[in-house]
Amino acid sequence: MIWAAVEASRATGEKDVSFKVLYCGICHSDLHMLKNDWGTSTYPLIPGHEIVGVVTEIGSKVENFKVGDKVGVGCMVGSCHSCDNCADNLENYCPKMILTYGAKDLDGTTTYGGYSDIMVADEHFIVRIPDNLPLDVGAPLLCAGITVYSPLKYYGLDKPGMHVGVVGLGGLGHVAVKFAKAMGVKVTVISTSPNKKKEAIEHLGR
Ligand SMILES: [Zn+2]
Ligand SMILES: [Zn+2]
Structure with missing residues (x-):
């Protein structure tokens, strides 16, 4: 190795x-x-x-x-x-x-x-x-977090009432969902993996 x-x-x-x-x-x-x-x-x-x-x-x-x-x-x-x-x-x-x-x-x-x-x-x-x-x-x-936090802030997507789509619910995507929700943004997760629907709604949706 x-x-x-x-x-x-x-x-x-x-x-x-x-x-x-x-x-x-x-x-x-x-x-x-x-x-x-x-x-x-x-x-x-x-x-x-x-x-x-x-x-x-x-x-x-x-x-x-x-x-x-x-x-x-x-x-x-x-x-x-x-x-x-x-x-x-x-x-x-x-x-x-x-x-x-x-x-x-x-x-x-x-x-x-x-x-x-x-x-x-x-x-x-x-x-x-x-x-x-x-x-x-x-x-x-320090990497996954800042990678999604930065564009949310830079493009002004951090305002309550906005609606953001997150493509993919992996290492970065799930942090993006958490940040966006904390910013008061409505979040839609876009994924081709059916099991991600349950994870998004039940674990990150609340
Ligand atoms: Zn990295
Ligand atoms: Zn320099």
Whole structure:
């Protein structure tokens, strides 16, 4: 299999937050990367990009986090902070964006994801996990959650009285239903799987 002993994450830089990983979701892209389905994987590979834990160390210039904070990180751990895309909060289009795993880090080493013991990331890509959100259920929000929350907000589909269709009731779809319902939106699930009707109505419908 692909697991192998690898070096620990990079040292904590002055703008970095290090945290002990307590939970990490499994996104389908982790499975694609494990099997090199996209032809971009390099090994050893440690996937995982729905990562939550508790801060163990902060760099000298970190402003927003302290040791002991509950935090998470998604699919990015760094970017250049100086290009037009970074200035527009579109770091995902930064030519120097650093993916959470399988990418080249600032020091030239390979990044490793959330199935590690410790994560190190630029504080800009760290999010705070509120005390009233259990860490285990918070983890999947960092990819599956934001992937559906973002378009609901971006396209203004978050207003009570609106009517939204969710195609497919899988890992992302069921989170979309929960967000949309919480926003007061009427939701219709569209699926070709008959058993999803029961799941949608009985488990997510109320
Ligand atoms: Zn993902
Ligand atoms: Zn940039």
